[in-house]
Amino acid sequence: MMQKDIKRLSLILLFAPFALWIFLLIVLPHLGMFYISVREKVGPRMYEFGLGNYINFFAEPIYWNTLIRTGSMSLLVTALALLLGFPIAYYIAKIAGNRTRGALFLMCLIPLWVSDLIRAFGWILLLRETGIISSSLQWAGVINTPIEFLYNDAAVIMGLVYTVILFMIVPLVSTLDGMDNSMIEAGYNLGGNGPTVLRRIIIPYAMPGIVSGCIVVFMLTAGSYLTPILLGGKNSSWFTEQIYDQFITRYNWESGAAFGFLLLAFTSLVVWGGLKLSGQTLNSTVAKS
Amino acid sequence: ETLRLLTWGSYAPDELVKKFEEKYPDITVEVTFSNNEEMIAKLRATGGAGFDLAQPSHDRIYAVQQEYNIYKPLDLSKINTDVMQDKLLEGVKANTTIDGEVYAVPHQWGTSGLMANKTMAPDVKAWGDLCDPQYKGKTSMRLKRTILLGMAFDMGEDPFAAYADLDKYQSILDKVADKLIACKDNLKAYWKGGDDLSAMMMSGEIVASETWDSTAYKLYGENKDIVFVPPKTGALAWIDTFAIPRKGEADDAAYKWINFVLEPENVKIMSASTGAIAAVEGGKDLLPDDKKAAVNAAFTDADIDNLKFFANIPAGVEDMEGKTLEKIKAATGSE
Amino acid sequence: MAIKPNTAFLTSYRIYVAAFFVFLAAPLVAAGMFAFNDSLFPSLPWQGFTLDWFFNDTEPKLGMFHDRRLLRGLYYSFVIASFVSLLSVFVGTCNAFLFVRCRFPAKDFFYIMMVLPLVIPGVILGISILLLASNIANGAEEALSLDLDFLRPGLILVVLGQFSFITTITSLVIIARLKKFDESMEEAAFNLGASRVRVLRTITLPFLFPAMAAAGIVAFLVSFENFNTTLFLVGSEAPLTITMYDRMVKVGSTPVLNAVSFFLMVGSALLALISILVNRDKPQT
Amino acid sequence: MQSMTENDLATTDNDLECVQVRKHFGSVRAVDDVSFEIPKGSFFSILGPSGCGKTTLMRMIAGFESPTSGDIRIKGNSVIGTPPNKRNVKMVFQHLALFPMMNVYENIAYGLRCAGVSKEVIRTKVHDVLERISLPDVANREISQLSGGQKQRIAIARCMVLDPDVLLLDEPLGALDLKLREAMKIELKLLQHQFDTTFVYITHDQSEALVMSDNVAIMNQGKFVQIGTPQELYHNPSAAFVAGFVGDTNRWAGKVTRVENGAVEVATEAGLTMRGSVRGTGTPAVGDTVSAFVRPEFISAEKTGASDKPVDPAHNVINGKVDSILFNGANSRVLVRDGAGELIEADVVLTGSTQDLKPKDNVTLSWSPEQTMCFKA
Amino acid sequence: MQSMTENDLATTDNDLECVQVRKHFGSVRAVDDVSFEIPKGSFFSILGPSGCGKTTLMRMIAGFESPTSGDIRIKGNSVIGTPPNKRNVKMVFQHLALFPMMNVYENIAYGLRCAGVSKEVIRTKVHDVLERISLPDVANREISQLSGGQKQRIAIARCMVLDPDVLLLDEPLGALDLKLREAMKIELKLLQHQFDTTFVYITHDQSEALVMSDNVAIMNQGKFVQIGTPQELYHNPSAAFVAGFVGDTNRWAGKVTRVENGAVEVATEAGLTMRGSVRGTGTPAVGDTVSAFVRPEFISAEKTGASDKPVDPAHNVINGKVDSILFNGANSRVLVRDGAGELIEADVVLTGSTQDLKPKDNVTLSWSPEQTMCFKA
């Protein structure tokens, strides 16, 4: 009896902060955003309910092209981050000695030490035509005229991979860490060679970590702002930039809200598709890491 | 009390702030750097709260105020309007009077135009020269409304006149867009701020660009080959103003600041930092020597007469221009 | 070690790993390096070594420790990060108890809700909170002529905005730790005569402390470097990232930005070190 | 279930009494009408298969669960409604639950501090109890620096320093490795002597219960089946479950073919015939099914024809062939396949000499009907 | 170490041979000069205390470590340099290492798939091996749905389906609970018979090694101390370490007082005198220190004066008092305190009758000098 009361009370006390947080700062703002996104401006300070903002989006190829471009580049970044990050995670979790492993793991967190801005700033210093890389290459005699590495999609992709790769490595390290070494040994012992063991044992085992890393990386990439803006070239538009423009340069909160919602819906759709393809659930992946 | 300034980068040099705080020991100054769009967006979100003094450009006040009601009328009696250059004061007042109330007074003015490295790009004279194939890959511009307007003038249109007829304006924009899309190939990159523009210009990565005059003056100080070039259709002139947000909480301090920065010895400090000309009588003479030299190197009297002041932006134009800019940005195939 | 690959393979693997870490360090080194360049521009050529960008007190080479705006940005970043980490660790701890200890309907659903903020783009979070807050404030003003200042862009909204997704991170960290807690330890303490509060104070919280500290540090770092969410919510009290961004895009960068970057790198490295030490003080069972 | 008649006596020498205690989780009857009493200072074990309700019973005694019905009395006073931190019943947990963030001293002092005992008293008491568990020097060690056996003793000391009326131990040896478990068995019994406190010990390992306890309760499916000394349980099980659960045994199911004052003749399903003594409740009649149990150590296995002593004619005698020898030193067994094809286990002593039994040897097994325990099914 | 003389013969009937295998980790000599050979189809155990190098040795055989020096031969062919996936030696891991992301069928099929066997063949083989381990119906179960014992058998099946020359098992029962471990001991032996494959079994639990093995190697500090059948090791240990490690035993340290062809008289430190037989290497001379071992089952304990049979005069005889009885059914022990104050353990059979020994009884212990194994220290 008494214990039951205490349990109920503590449940309520613990649930309250959670509910306040999720409801006031996540659910309600999104509902609000949705509400604004279905208002159409018909005159100064006059609005009407309607789907005009969404229709607008679909009617104008520039917008959905940008969204699709953002999505596909984000997928590319995700794939690259996985490809580049997996060997690193594997090295940290399975090959490095006990002492180096902590240090390596920490070194992976290096990019986290400074903001997006400084990272982009650093890349600009490195990549520009008169920047460090081009100058050193010239100095070394590899090239005779300076080369511009900045202001193109490749720079954006590299900058994004740089920014997000740690969010790929961390969950991978933690799942691989949890994998008993004898599982790998068993894979070899039963006759598998390196690629077989990788494909049949290690990757399936690490799947929750892979999916979790991919989701976070994809979302971060699609939602990033500074890196594509600062490193991008003449043609590289990014959807968040467009949202920003709607809100700030064009004072158009209504279509900005609609764009925001579309970004959320689009990325969620991609994530949902990824989960379906890999046979995982949000609960078994992101929540676990 | 605190005076929260919402202003352009470099419009509140530390030296001046310190001096102001020494003069008024009970006021501390907090500065937020911004630009026209962000100032408006921010004040819109706050309903005109959070800042005590803003400095939007003269063309960006009227429509915004009507739509979002973010400024409060000025009490001109508290402002030393006497020191201001009449022509500019009247111009701004005319631009920002709603229901008989004045919402802004001028602070500094300057131009947007071209910048060129004389030795490497001696022939750059007009907006359109940025698209000259001989400078392929060596020019730049900012993908904002300035270049739309400049290019429109360059193509023989008068965009400001077209504000009265938005359909006409749209057709001008379409033409400009085509031109700028075609021009894309010629550019190295769009610059986003004074920073990357300076870096590209100084390093010789580009030889000519659309520019703020102040940036050009700054570079002239470093390299005498880099000069500001008023386009032959006329440099675009802007006047940055003082306006008080509707929920400003330190009006007195704001007025004190306005009057303070218009004092001649303070104008010198300000202009040294901003590279813009104060809207006071003899403003140009209060520029520091190197900037004055740069202005003189750039402008003839004819150029000054030829200035095209930005016209008030009617509601809806931002949207049209925004779309055009997006279109240009999104256009590919030129690379 | 799982299994030894052959040496040639291992060597190239090691080279790859080394190259990767060079890649990670490169932009930071580049950004940090120019803090010591005796030039007005953070770019080549190298003009000689100087500490002016840290300590000089006159324009044009105003060092970061004399640059009031940067210092104020630093101060606001610090204030914001402190509040965010305190709040998010507190709520994260509550969430940990909620999700590890309590049974309630639709728990799985709520758990997903808890994870969700981590995958919502930061820009969207910022905007949606800004919109809601502004709308409420505008509504209150029009209907009740109430001035709900805290709903206007400013410190409070920035803190709330960052808190909204950082709490997910702290929750996950603390939940992981609490899951490892052997509940019989609490029962043992009860059994030895301790009251509920005492058990919490002497057994459970001390056990959770390393995770709370680590979560706090992570929260602090993430808050300190956040840009996307903050951008929309910031008022006149701009934290360092925003100040630096404004400086870079609207004024023009000088090596003082590199100096700040360098300073932050050193600071974060120290914090990271502390968090390791906190987590390593005792072998955990 | 001797206690039932004494339900209502409050004055008692018993440290712990349970009266018709029940605990239901939904439809699961985890503990079902359990009554017992434990006299002062004795070592009482509860032995039963996994899931039979041992832990639940113990948690009710400690106060972590409240019984669905029934009464629990400590030193004669009911503790129903008393919260766990107010009961003078201490508990050693399966995984010990020592506090890793405190050192040994602080672990032991914890309960005293909760009770508000003064610093000096705590100091003396802690050092005292460390002496008594023969670990005087570990006070300042961290928990992680202790061996498994030392941790065990610290966990007990942490409880004993509070002078509990009853100490509960829930499979405290379960997590230890084999050799250590053997050693701790003996040690635990010695500690109980030392402290002279009532120990209630839970286990599913019969050898632990038998070696240490004064009394053992055999529990199955939430109920107590038999309470008695280890010898009673081993030699006089009151039910087939007890006979099968306590100690190794050969087991046959069969039908009664003859009854004769307390003795029966049984024909097993496979076709063996043997005489046995009736145990447990209910006297089987001819034709009833019974279970017959014979412990391996009561079966003597001799090479057929090798012995000169004649076999006792009253004994059950079976001839068979050695199927395999499970050599395990002193605990070696021989598996003999009888004529019916069943395997029968018998203890053998293997000396390593040539006379030892070997697979394929013909053997004669014999055992007395007294040692053949038959229970009506 | 019988193999040493046959080092260089390549034609052999041995499934596995190790020749002077060494493995050093830095300064740690994990495996130090180990040689042995295992004939086809036998059950070979390696028994030793924790950390003695068993796992390291096994990992070298499987190919996960390469020896510092020495040779390993499977079916007579050296496998040094052969990668693990090319050796026909399969391994059952301590925690089994079943693949959790595959079901039972896929787990077993894994190795066949790696070998490129066709689908239908895989299907037949998997179902075949599942039959043989008596789990025909679990093919589609997930690993998490299996009981501990079932997992164990699947892990073996997964290896056996590949028809290995040798199956290595590294403490496969370590993670199981007591009852299951007992059951699996016997089962493993039966499976080995079933498959008729050479099993190499690692354990630190002597009863596992003794019950199952044809031959056992006793390992200590990286070296093999003795190889032999369980009986040999138990009854004829070649070193004090083996005598102490295999089986329970009483142990005394003492000095030789008399030597007489293979027999010695020893005075223990506490002052007992006993006769014993010399074992192991080195003949002790008078004055040498020796360790004497007597197993509890060879000591007979009788109530003093109760028996009518006279004690064999050649026997060692000691009088003492029962200190305590460790009742454990068939494995009961009596602890007797002798005149010198030491405790001696002897096996007793307790029938539950009144003639059983009780604490405080005076007893006479006797055992033969043959069963007193003395090793020169």
Ligand SMILES: Nc1ncnc2c1ncn2[C@@H]1O[C@H](COP(=O)(O)OP(=O)(O)OP(=O)(O)O)[C@@H](O)[C@H]1O
């Ligand atoms: N909180 C609970 N809710 C529902 N059922 C429970 C709960 N606790 C225990 N049970 C059930 O009660 C029965 C007895 O459980 P208990 O833990 O007492 O067994 P046990 O004898 O201690 O077993 P073991 O030897 O495995 O520890 C089991 O069937 C168990 O599933």
Ligand SMILES: Nc1ncnc2c1ncn2[C@@H]1O[C@H](COP(=O)(O)OP(=O)(O)OP(=O)(O)O)[C@@H](O)[C@H]1O
């Ligand atoms: N990779 C390694 N590096 C250094 N030393 C090692 C390594 N592997 C094992 N050792 C050491 O070698 C010795 C033998 O270890 P091994 O694991 O073979 O023992 P074991 O007999 O299997 O013990 P256990 O019964 O505890 O499993 C130990 O002292 C161990 O610390």
Ligand SMILES: NCCCCNCCCN
């Ligand atoms: N379109 C109006 C531009 C106003 C520019 N003000 C520039 C200040 C630059 N430092």
Ligand SMILES: [Mg+2]
């Ligand atoms: Mg239990």
Ligand SMILES: [Mg+2]
């Ligand atoms: Mg091992």
